[in-house]
Amino acid sequence: MTSSVDKDHVDQDGFVLVTRRRGKRKVARGGKVDRKNDAGDDAENSKEVDPSTEAIKSILTKQTMFQRKLSRTPLAEALLSKGLDFQIVVMYGLGTISSPRVQLQLALICLLLEHAKATSDSKESRSLQAFSYDPCHTALDKAIIAALGINVMASNNKGYCDFGSSMSSERIFFYMPHCERWLYSNVIEHYWSCLERIQILGNSFNGYAARSSEDDWVQRALDLCEEETFSLDSGPESTLHSSVMFEAFNDTRLIRFCTPASKVE
Numbered sequence: 200m201t202s203s204v205d206k207d208h209v210d211q212d213g214f215v216l217v218t219r220r221r222g223k224r225k226v227a228r229g230g231k232v233d234r235k236n237d238a239g240d241d242a243e244n245s246k247e248v249d250p251s252t253e254a255i256k257s258i259l260t261k262q263t264m265f266q267r268k269l270s271r272t273p274l275a276e277a278l279l280s281k282g283l284d285f286q287i288v289v290m291y292g293l294g295t296i297s298s299p300r301v302q303l304q305l306a307l308i309c310l311l312l313e314h315a316k317a318t319s320d321s322k323e324s325r326s327l328q329a330f331s332y333d334p335c336h337t338a339l340d341k342a343i344i345a346a347l348g349i350n351v352m353a354s355n356n357k358g359y360c361d362f363g364s365s366m367s368s369e370r371i372f373f374y375m376p377h378c379e380r381w382l383y384s385n386v387i388e389h390y391w392s393c394l395e396r397i398q399i400l401g402n403s404f405n406g407y408a409a410r411s412s413e414d415d416w417v418q419r420a421l422d423l424c425e426e427e428t429f430s431l432d433s434g435p436e437s438t439l440h441s442s443v444m445f446e447a448f449n450d451t452r453l454i455r456f457c458t459p460a461s462k463v464e
Contacts, residue, residue, distance in 0.1 A: 250337075250342040250343075255339070255342050255343060255346060259347075261302060262302060262309065265302050265305075266306040266309055268437050269307060269310060269437070269439065270310055271434055272434045272444065273429065274307075274451075275310055276434075277429050279310065279311070279314050283372060285315065285327075285371060285398065286327060286369045287327075287329070287362050287369050287370070287371045288308065288311070288312060288315075288330070288372045288374060289329075289330050289331075289360075289362065289371060289372070290308055290329065290349065290374045290375075291332055291355060291375045291378055292375055292376065292377065292378040292379075292382065293336075293376065295333075295335050295336065295337055296344075300446045301447075303444070304448070307374075307448075308374050312327070312329055312349075315327060328362070330349065330350045331351055331352065332355040357382070357385055358383075358384075358386045359388075360389070368396075369396070370397075370398075371390075371396060371397045372397070372399075372400070373386060373397060373398070373400070374399075374401070375399060375400070375402070376447070377401075377450075378401060380415070380417055383399070383401065383402070383404070383416075385416070386399070387416035387417060387420050394424075394456035395456050395457070398453065398456075399453075400451065400453055400454070401451070401452065402451070403426055403452045404420060404424060404426065404452075404454060405421065420456070424455060424456050425455050425457055426452040426453070427454075427455075429453075431444045431445055431448055431449065432444070
């Protein structure tokens with residue numbers, strides 16, 4: 200069988216860029232296609248479109264609608280009730296904002312950011328910062344994210360990324376919906392000496408361990424963390440379809456690190 204793949208190479212952030220006859224696809228390490236970020240030819244064509252003010256306003260209007268609907272779900276209510284304590288929010292692997300799934304994932308982090316700013320004192324509210332990186336972000340995606348007050352990163356250094364000179368004292372909340380295991384592993388390795396200062400809203404570490412027992416930083420962190428699960432019901436007050444909720448947030452866990460890694464032999 201003749202392959203349609205002409206050539207590939209690894210980019211600076213650990214993704215394999217596979218060039219095909221029509222468009223490009225992102226492939227994670229090991230040759231697996233990153234399905235989450237693969238939007239086919241439509242995503243490739245959208246990169247060529249200069250984001251107009253009308254297009255940005257249209258998507259922002261949809262985002263407001265998704266936030267309103269999502270705020271009435273058990274998932275959002277549970278997270279908002281926790282009073283998550285953080286000064287920096289880092290969003291990895293969101294993908295292109297062209298699908299309801301990604302718009303819903305973006306709506307959740309916007310709800311958490313708004314709640315954090317509203318419930319923090321004025322000094323902490325001013326110091327709260329948010330960052331986002333995904334190699335598949337289009338010009339329109341970046342414009343939308345920036346309009347929401349989130350800083351768009353040029354690179355995440357494969358997860359080995361510092362945030363400001365006072366990084367060692369900042370409380371960091373990582374939002375990583377459906378990211379690859381290697382990226383979680385790199386984040387854990389980078390913050391190993393101060394794990395108690397980070398939280399992750401993303402995929403289950405126990406789920407990754409059950410599927411593969413590879414010796415990485417995810418595996419080493421299993422005994423140091425607690426995972427909290429959430430209901431994915433749309434709830435009686437929301438008009439979101441349960442299948443959309445499941446697609447956006449299946450396997451989602453809030454991961455807290457309860458024991459400093461420095462105390463573990």
